Amino acid sequence: MYLIRIVLVSLLFIGNSMFCQEKQYKIRTVAFYNLENLFDTINNPAKNDEASPIMELKTNKAKVYSDKIERLGSVIAQIGLEKANDSPAIIGVVEIENDTVLKDLINGKDLKQKDYRFIHYESPDKRGIDVALLYQERYFKPTHHKNYELKIYTKEGERVFTRDQLLVVGYLDGELIHIIVNHWPSKRGGARSIPFREKAAELNLKIMAEIRETSPNAKIITMGDFNDDPIESSFKNILKKKKDKEDVEENDLYNPYENMFAKGLNTAGYRDNINLFDQLIVSSQLVTTTKNYDTYKLYQANIFNPKFLITQHGRYKGYPKRSFSYGNYTGGYSDHFPSYIYLIREVK
Numbered sequence: 267m268y269l270i271r272i273v274l275v276s277l278l279f280i281g282n283s284m285f286c287q288e289k290q291y292k293i294r295t296v297a298f299y300n301l302e303n304l305f306d307t308i309n310n311p312a313k314n315d316e317a318s319p320i321m322e323l324k325t326n327k328a329k330v331y332s333d334k335i336e337r338l339g340s341v342i343a344q345i346g347l348e349k350a351n352d353s354p355a356i357i358g359v360v361e362i363e364n365d366t367v368l369k370d371l372i373n374g375k376d377l378k379q380k381d382y383r384f385i386h387y388e389s390p391d392k393r394g395i396d397v398a399l400l401y402q403e404r405y406f407k408p409t410h411h412k413n414y415e416l417k418i419y420t421k422e423g424e425r426v427f428t429r430d431q432l433l434v435v436g437y438l439d440g441e442l443i444h445i446i447v448n449h450w451p452s453k454r455g456g457a458r459s460i461p462f463r464e465k466a467a468e469l470n471l472k473i474m475a476e477i478r479e480t481s482p483n484a485k486i487i488t489m490g491d492f493n494d495d496p497i498e499s500s501f502k503n504i505l506k507k508k509k510d511k512e513d514v515e516e517n518d519l520y521n522p523y524e525n526m527f528a529k530g531l532n533t534a535g536y537r538d539n540i541n542l543f544d545q546l547i548v549s550s551q552l553v554t555t556t557k558n559y560d561t562y563k564l565y566q567a568n569i570f571n572p573k574f575l576i577t578q579h580g581r582y583k584g585y586p587k588r589s590f591s592y593g594n595y596t597g598g599y600s601d602h603f604p605s606y607i608y609l610i611r612e613v614k
Contacts, residue, residue, distance in 0.1 A: 290613040291559065294405060294438060295346025297354040297570075297606035298489040298544055300449075300534075301338055302589050302599075303395075304371070305363040307331050313394030315363060319590035330595045335367075337589075337599050339374035342400075345570050345606050353380055354606065355405035355438060358447035358489045360397045360429070364388070368398055387413040389430040397447045397490070399434045406443075408436035414473055418451065418465045426451065426462060433473055439611070441485070441562050444477050446470060448490025450500070453536060463494050467504035474549075478517070485562070486549040488519075491534075491602065493543050496524035507547055514553045521547045522567035523605070533569055533603040535585040544569075544605040552609070565610035571603045 305318040307327040320327055320334075343353045362368060365386050372382040385408060386398035401408065413430040420426060432447040448470070451462035470488055477484045494500045501507055501521065508514045509524035523545040533544040546567065554563045577587045577598075587598035 292439065292611050292613050293350045293565065294356075294562070294609045295350045295352070295354040295606050296445075296487060296489070296546065296609060297342075297345045297357040297604055298447075298491075298546055299338075299342065299345075299357060299359050299604040300491045300544060300600060300602035301359050301361050301371075302601045303361055304334065304338065304359075304367045305394075306366050306370075308366075310364075310394065313363075314392055315394045317393070318363070319593070319595075322593055323595060326595075333597070334589055334595075335370050335374050336376070339371055339376040341570070341575065341599055341604065342371075343376040343380070344572075345604055346608065349566075349608055353377070353402075354400075356399065356401045356443075356445060357604075357606075358397065358399050358432075358445065360447070360449035360491050361395050362386075362398055363394055363396070368400070372400065385411045385432065385434050387430060387432065389413070390415065390427045391429050392427045395429065395449070397429055397432050397449050399432060399445060399447055401434075401436075406436050406438050408434055410435040414469055416451075416466055416469050418462045421458075428462070431466070431469055431473065433477075435477075438562065438609070441611070442481070443562070444481070444484050444486045446473055446486070446488040446490075448488060448492060450490065450493045452493050460499060463492070463498075463500040464504050466492075467500040470505065483551055484549065485551045487546055487552070487607075489546040489605075491543050492545060495542055496521050496527045496545060505547070511553055511555050514550050516550055518550045519547050520550065520553045520564070521545060522564070522607070523547075526567070526569070531569055533571075533586070533605055534601060535582065542569075544602055546605055546607045548607070559610050559612045562609040562611045565608040567605070567607045569603050569605050575599055575603060 368384045382400045384400045389396045411434045418426045429449040434445045450466040507519035507521040514520045527542040532540040552564045577585045588601035589598045
Protein backbone atom coordinates (compact mmCIF):
# COMPACT_ATOMS: atom_id res chain seq x y z
CA MET A 267 0.00 0.00 0.00
CA TYR A 268 2.84 2.35 0.87
CA LEU A 269 4.56 1.73 -2.49
CA ILE A 270 1.37 2.49 -4.43
CA ARG A 271 0.98 5.80 -2.61
CA ILE A 272 4.55 6.77 -3.48
CA VAL A 273 3.95 5.97 -7.17
CA LEU A 274 0.75 8.02 -7.23
CA VAL A 275 2.41 11.01 -5.61
CA SER A 276 5.33 10.76 -8.03
CA LEU A 277 3.01 10.63 -11.05
CA LEU A 278 1.05 13.60 -9.73
CA PHE A 279 4.26 15.60 -9.31
CA ILE A 280 5.44 14.77 -12.84
CA GLY A 281 2.04 15.67 -14.31
CA ASN A 282 2.02 19.04 -12.54
CA SER A 283 5.54 19.79 -13.76
CA MET A 284 4.57 19.04 -17.35
CA PHE A 285 1.48 21.25 -17.06
CA CYS A 286 3.52 24.14 -15.69
CA GLN A 287 5.93 23.91 -18.61
CA GLU A 288 3.23 24.00 -21.30
CA LYS A 289 3.63 27.10 -23.46
CA GLN A 290 0.80 29.50 -24.22
CA TYR A 291 0.59 31.47 -27.48
CA LYS A 292 -1.22 34.53 -28.74
CA ILE A 293 -2.33 34.44 -32.39
CA ARG A 294 -3.46 37.43 -34.46
CA THR A 295 -4.80 37.47 -38.01
CA VAL A 296 -3.54 39.98 -40.58
CA ALA A 297 -5.56 39.85 -43.81
CA PHE A 298 -6.14 41.38 -47.21
CA TYR A 299 -9.36 41.55 -49.26
CA ASN A 300 -10.23 43.06 -52.64
CA LEU A 301 -13.87 44.13 -52.12
CA GLU A 302 -14.77 44.25 -55.83
CA ASN A 303 -16.14 47.68 -56.69
CA LEU A 304 -17.49 48.71 -53.30
CA PHE A 305 -19.09 51.97 -54.45
CA ASP A 306 -21.95 53.87 -52.88
CA THR A 307 -25.08 54.85 -54.83
CA ILE A 308 -24.38 58.59 -55.02
CA ASN A 309 -22.83 60.07 -58.15
CA ASN A 310 -19.66 62.04 -57.47
CA PRO A 311 -19.08 64.50 -60.36
CA ALA A 312 -15.34 64.55 -59.58
CA LYS A 313 -15.00 60.80 -60.22
CA ASN A 314 -15.85 58.31 -62.91
CA ASP A 315 -18.00 56.44 -60.41
CA GLU A 316 -20.99 56.36 -62.74
CA ALA A 317 -19.14 53.61 -64.63
CA SER A 318 -19.09 51.38 -61.53
CA PRO A 319 -21.29 48.26 -61.64
CA ILE A 320 -23.67 49.44 -58.94
CA MET A 321 -24.26 52.79 -60.64
CA GLU A 322 -25.00 51.01 -63.92
CA LEU A 323 -27.88 49.08 -62.35
CA LYS A 324 -31.30 50.27 -63.50
CA THR A 325 -33.14 49.52 -60.24
CA ASN A 326 -32.65 48.51 -56.58
CA LYS A 327 -29.31 50.27 -56.16
CA ALA A 328 -29.84 50.88 -52.43
CA LYS A 329 -30.94 47.29 -51.80
CA VAL A 330 -27.98 45.89 -53.71
CA TYR A 331 -25.56 48.20 -51.88
CA SER A 332 -26.92 47.16 -48.48
CA ASP A 333 -26.74 43.47 -49.39
CA LYS A 334 -23.16 43.75 -50.64
CA ILE A 335 -22.08 45.59 -47.48
CA GLU A 336 -23.56 42.88 -45.26
CA ARG A 337 -22.09 40.05 -47.32
CA LEU A 338 -18.59 41.52 -47.23
CA GLY A 339 -18.88 42.15 -43.49
CA SER A 340 -19.90 38.54 -42.91
CA VAL A 341 -16.80 37.34 -44.79
CA ILE A 342 -14.40 39.61 -42.89
CA ALA A 343 -15.89 38.49 -39.57
CA GLN A 344 -14.99 34.87 -40.36
CA ILE A 345 -11.39 35.28 -41.57
CA GLY A 346 -8.95 33.76 -39.10
CA LEU A 347 -11.58 32.46 -36.65
CA GLU A 348 -10.19 28.94 -36.80
CA LYS A 349 -7.00 29.73 -34.91
CA ALA A 350 -7.23 33.34 -33.69
CA ASN A 351 -10.81 33.02 -32.40
CA ASP A 352 -11.53 36.49 -33.74
CA SER A 353 -11.77 38.35 -37.03
CA PRO A 354 -8.59 40.03 -38.35
CA ALA A 355 -6.77 42.42 -36.05
CA ILE A 356 -5.65 44.18 -39.24
CA ILE A 357 -7.06 43.92 -42.76
CA GLY A 358 -6.06 45.83 -45.88
CA VAL A 359 -8.86 46.46 -48.39
CA VAL A 360 -8.95 47.75 -51.97
CA GLU A 361 -11.52 48.70 -54.61
CA ILE A 362 -13.36 50.97 -52.19
CA GLU A 363 -14.74 54.31 -53.36
CA ASN A 364 -14.53 56.49 -50.24
CA ASP A 365 -14.76 56.69 -46.47
CA THR A 366 -18.57 56.45 -46.66
CA VAL A 367 -18.46 52.81 -47.79
CA LEU A 368 -15.86 52.05 -45.12
CA LYS A 369 -18.08 53.51 -42.40
CA ASP A 370 -21.03 51.49 -43.65
CA LEU A 371 -18.89 48.35 -43.77
CA ILE A 372 -17.54 48.54 -40.23
CA ASN A 373 -20.98 49.46 -38.86
CA GLY A 374 -22.69 46.45 -40.43
CA LYS A 375 -24.24 43.80 -38.18
CA ASP A 376 -21.27 41.41 -38.30
CA LEU A 377 -18.52 43.98 -37.65
CA LYS A 378 -20.14 46.65 -35.48
CA GLN A 379 -19.24 44.94 -32.19
CA LYS A 380 -15.62 44.59 -33.28
CA ASP A 381 -15.06 48.36 -33.09
CA TYR A 382 -13.06 48.53 -36.32
CA ARG A 383 -11.46 51.83 -37.31
CA PHE A 384 -9.88 52.68 -40.66
CA ILE A 385 -7.18 54.72 -42.38
CA HIS A 386 -7.90 55.95 -45.89
CA TYR A 387 -6.66 58.51 -48.43
CA GLU A 388 -8.28 59.57 -51.69
CA SER A 389 -6.11 58.33 -54.55
CA PRO A 390 -5.81 59.76 -58.09
CA ASP A 391 -7.14 56.56 -59.69
CA LYS A 392 -9.34 57.42 -62.67
CA ARG A 393 -11.97 54.88 -61.70
CA GLY A 394 -12.22 56.49 -58.28
CA ILE A 395 -11.07 53.45 -56.28
CA ASP A 396 -8.79 53.61 -53.26
CA VAL A 397 -6.96 51.44 -50.75
CA ALA A 398 -7.48 51.45 -46.98
CA LEU A 399 -6.56 49.70 -43.76
CA LEU A 400 -9.10 48.47 -41.19
CA TYR A 401 -8.02 47.56 -37.68
CA GLN A 402 -9.46 46.56 -34.34
CA GLU A 403 -8.33 49.27 -31.96
CA ARG A 404 -8.08 46.92 -28.98
CA TYR A 405 -5.26 45.07 -30.78
CA PHE A 406 -3.60 47.64 -33.05
CA LYS A 407 -2.65 51.24 -32.23
CA PRO A 408 -1.56 53.30 -35.28
CA THR A 409 1.12 55.92 -34.68
CA HIS A 410 1.81 57.12 -38.22
CA HIS A 411 0.41 56.78 -41.73
CA LYS A 412 1.28 58.16 -45.15
CA ASN A 413 0.20 57.63 -48.76
CA TYR A 414 2.76 57.36 -51.55
CA GLU A 415 1.72 58.38 -55.05
CA LEU A 416 2.71 55.98 -57.83
CA LYS A 417 3.73 58.08 -60.84
CA ILE A 418 3.85 56.02 -64.01
CA TYR A 419 3.70 56.99 -67.68
CA THR A 420 3.04 55.33 -71.01
CA LYS A 421 5.74 55.22 -73.68
CA GLU A 422 4.05 58.26 -75.20
CA GLY A 423 4.58 60.19 -71.96
CA GLU A 424 0.96 60.11 -70.85
CA ARG A 425 0.36 59.87 -67.08
CA VAL A 426 -1.38 56.70 -65.87
CA PHE A 427 -3.44 57.59 -62.84
CA THR A 428 -3.59 54.66 -60.43
CA ARG A 429 -3.79 53.82 -56.75
CA ASP A 430 -1.50 55.13 -54.04
CA GLN A 431 0.43 52.82 -51.73
CA LEU A 432 -0.60 53.24 -48.11
CA LEU A 433 1.89 52.91 -45.24
CA VAL A 434 0.54 52.45 -41.72
CA VAL A 435 2.85 52.13 -38.71
CA GLY A 436 1.57 51.05 -35.32
CA TYR A 437 1.74 48.72 -32.35
CA LEU A 438 0.17 45.27 -32.50
CA ASP A 439 -0.22 44.23 -28.87
CA GLY A 440 2.62 46.61 -28.05
CA GLU A 441 4.89 45.42 -30.86
CA LEU A 442 5.84 47.80 -33.69
CA ILE A 443 4.60 46.68 -37.13
CA HIS A 444 4.78 48.41 -40.53
CA ILE A 445 2.02 47.67 -43.07
CA ILE A 446 1.97 48.64 -46.76
CA VAL A 447 -1.36 48.25 -48.61
CA ASN A 448 -1.15 47.90 -52.40
CA HIS A 449 -3.39 47.71 -55.45
CA TRP A 450 -0.97 47.63 -58.35
CA PRO A 451 -1.87 48.55 -61.96
CA SER A 452 -3.93 45.94 -63.77
CA LYS A 453 -2.85 43.66 -66.59
CA ARG A 454 -4.99 45.62 -69.03
CA GLY A 455 -2.78 46.21 -72.05
CA GLY A 456 -0.95 42.89 -71.69
CA ALA A 457 2.85 43.03 -71.84
CA ARG A 458 2.75 46.84 -72.06
CA SER A 459 1.50 46.94 -68.46
CA ILE A 460 4.44 44.97 -67.01
CA PRO A 461 6.65 48.08 -66.46
CA PHE A 462 3.82 49.70 -64.48
CA ARG A 463 3.86 46.93 -61.87
CA GLU A 464 7.65 46.92 -61.84
CA LYS A 465 7.47 50.64 -60.98
CA ALA A 466 5.00 49.78 -58.22
CA ALA A 467 7.49 47.23 -56.84
CA GLU A 468 10.22 49.90 -56.93
CA LEU A 469 8.00 52.23 -54.91
CA ASN A 470 7.54 49.43 -52.38
CA LEU A 471 11.32 49.16 -52.03
CA LYS A 472 11.58 52.93 -51.59
CA ILE A 473 9.03 52.86 -48.77
CA MET A 474 10.87 50.01 -47.06
CA ALA A 475 14.18 51.87 -47.35
CA GLU A 476 12.60 54.91 -45.68
CA ILE A 477 11.29 52.70 -42.88
CA ARG A 478 14.69 51.14 -42.27
CA GLU A 479 16.41 54.54 -42.04
CA THR A 480 14.85 55.00 -38.60
CA SER A 481 13.99 51.38 -37.80
CA PRO A 482 16.70 49.06 -39.19
CA ASN A 483 15.07 45.90 -37.84
CA ALA A 484 11.53 46.84 -38.81
CA LYS A 485 8.87 44.18 -39.10
CA ILE A 486 7.24 44.91 -42.45
CA ILE A 487 4.21 43.36 -44.14
CA THR A 488 3.43 44.41 -47.70
CA MET A 489 0.02 43.18 -48.78
CA GLY A 490 -2.34 43.68 -51.66
CA ASP A 491 -3.84 42.83 -54.98
CA PHE A 492 -0.59 42.97 -56.91
CA ASN A 493 -2.15 42.01 -60.26
CA ASP A 494 0.90 39.79 -60.67
CA ASP A 495 1.43 36.16 -59.72
CA PRO A 496 4.31 35.41 -57.31
CA ILE A 497 6.61 34.28 -60.14
CA GLU A 498 6.42 37.42 -62.29
CA SER A 499 9.14 40.02 -62.85
CA SER A 500 7.90 42.56 -60.31
CA PHE A 501 8.50 39.98 -57.58
CA LYS A 502 11.44 38.07 -59.03
CA ASN A 503 13.55 40.94 -60.38
CA ILE A 504 12.50 43.94 -58.28
CA LEU A 505 11.35 42.81 -54.83
CA LYS A 506 13.57 39.72 -55.10
CA LYS A 507 11.53 37.93 -52.47
CA LYS A 508 12.35 34.40 -51.33
CA LYS A 509 9.93 31.48 -51.55
CA ASP A 510 11.58 29.27 -48.92
CA LYS A 511 12.10 30.26 -45.29
CA GLU A 512 15.50 28.60 -45.17
CA ASP A 513 16.84 30.99 -47.84
CA VAL A 514 15.73 34.18 -46.10
CA GLU A 515 18.58 36.43 -44.95
CA GLU A 516 18.58 39.77 -43.13
CA ASN A 517 16.16 42.30 -44.69
CA ASP A 518 15.05 39.82 -47.35
CA LEU A 519 11.37 39.48 -48.17
CA TYR A 520 9.60 36.14 -47.82
CA ASN A 521 6.55 35.30 -49.93
CA PRO A 522 4.74 32.20 -48.63
CA TYR A 523 2.30 32.42 -51.54
CA GLU A 524 4.80 31.36 -54.20
CA ASN A 525 4.77 27.73 -53.11
CA MET A 526 0.99 27.89 -52.82
CA PHE A 527 0.80 29.15 -56.40
CA ALA A 528 3.02 26.27 -57.53
CA LYS A 529 0.46 23.90 -56.02
CA GLY A 530 -2.31 25.43 -58.12
CA LEU A 531 -3.95 27.56 -55.42
CA ASN A 532 -5.49 30.85 -56.50
CA THR A 533 -7.35 33.96 -55.36
CA ALA A 534 -8.77 35.27 -58.65
CA GLY A 535 -9.43 34.53 -62.30
CA TYR A 536 -8.40 36.82 -65.15
CA ARG A 537 -9.24 36.12 -68.79
CA ASP A 538 -9.81 32.42 -68.13
CA ASN A 539 -6.54 32.09 -66.23
CA ILE A 540 -6.23 31.14 -62.57
CA ASN A 541 -4.18 33.73 -60.65
CA LEU A 542 -2.83 34.29 -57.18
CA PHE A 543 -2.75 38.10 -57.13
CA ASP A 544 -3.67 38.58 -53.46
CA GLN A 545 -0.65 38.07 -51.24
CA LEU A 546 0.96 39.08 -47.96
CA ILE A 547 4.76 39.30 -48.04
CA VAL A 548 6.83 39.70 -44.88
CA SER A 549 10.30 40.96 -44.03
CA SER A 550 12.95 38.65 -42.57
CA GLN A 551 12.23 39.98 -39.07
CA LEU A 552 8.91 38.11 -39.13
CA VAL A 553 10.39 34.83 -40.33
CA THR A 554 11.68 32.04 -38.15
CA THR A 555 12.81 28.52 -39.00
CA THR A 556 12.69 27.51 -35.33
CA LYS A 557 9.95 27.39 -32.70
CA ASN A 558 11.24 30.60 -31.13
CA TYR A 559 8.20 32.88 -30.92
CA ASP A 560 9.41 35.36 -28.30
CA THR A 561 8.05 38.18 -30.51
CA TYR A 562 5.45 38.09 -33.27
CA LYS A 563 6.51 35.85 -36.16
CA LEU A 564 4.77 34.39 -39.18
CA TYR A 565 2.98 31.18 -38.25
CA GLN A 566 0.90 30.35 -41.33
CA ALA A 567 -0.26 31.86 -44.62
CA ASN A 568 -3.69 31.01 -46.00
CA ILE A 569 -6.37 31.77 -48.56
CA PHE A 570 -9.91 32.11 -47.23
CA ASN A 571 -12.04 30.18 -49.72
CA PRO A 572 -14.88 28.31 -48.01
CA LYS A 573 -17.49 26.74 -50.26
CA PHE A 574 -19.95 29.64 -50.02
CA LEU A 575 -17.36 31.98 -51.62
CA ILE A 576 -16.84 29.69 -54.63
CA THR A 577 -18.89 29.58 -57.84
CA GLN A 578 -20.31 26.05 -57.98
CA HIS A 579 -21.59 25.80 -61.55
CA GLY A 580 -21.11 27.01 -65.10
CA ARG A 581 -18.20 28.42 -67.03
CA TYR A 582 -16.63 30.03 -63.94
CA LYS A 583 -16.94 27.02 -61.66
CA GLY A 584 -14.22 27.20 -59.00
CA TYR A 585 -13.77 30.97 -59.36
CA PRO A 586 -14.63 33.40 -56.55
CA LYS A 587 -18.38 34.07 -56.39
CA ARG A 588 -18.42 37.67 -57.54
CA SER A 589 -20.96 40.45 -56.91
CA PHE A 590 -21.40 41.77 -60.43
CA SER A 591 -21.42 40.18 -63.88
CA TYR A 592 -22.41 41.68 -67.24
CA GLY A 593 -24.19 44.62 -65.63
CA ASN A 594 -26.18 42.53 -63.15
CA TYR A 595 -25.91 41.92 -59.42
CA THR A 596 -25.25 38.23 -58.82
CA GLY A 597 -25.65 38.14 -55.04
CA GLY A 598 -22.04 37.10 -54.54
CA TYR A 599 -19.20 38.58 -52.53
CA SER A 600 -16.10 39.50 -54.53
CA ASP A 601 -14.15 38.38 -57.58
CA HIS A 602 -11.21 37.74 -55.24
CA PHE A 603 -10.71 35.43 -52.28
CA PRO A 604 -9.25 37.04 -49.16
CA SER A 605 -5.69 36.12 -48.18
CA TYR A 606 -4.43 36.13 -44.61
CA ILE A 607 -1.58 35.23 -42.33
CA TYR A 608 -1.39 34.24 -38.68
CA LEU A 609 1.18 35.96 -36.49
CA ILE A 610 2.11 34.07 -33.33
CA ARG A 611 3.82 35.09 -30.12
CA GLU A 612 4.54 33.20 -26.94
CA VAL A 613 2.71 34.50 -23.88
CA LYS A 614 5.27 34.84 -21.12
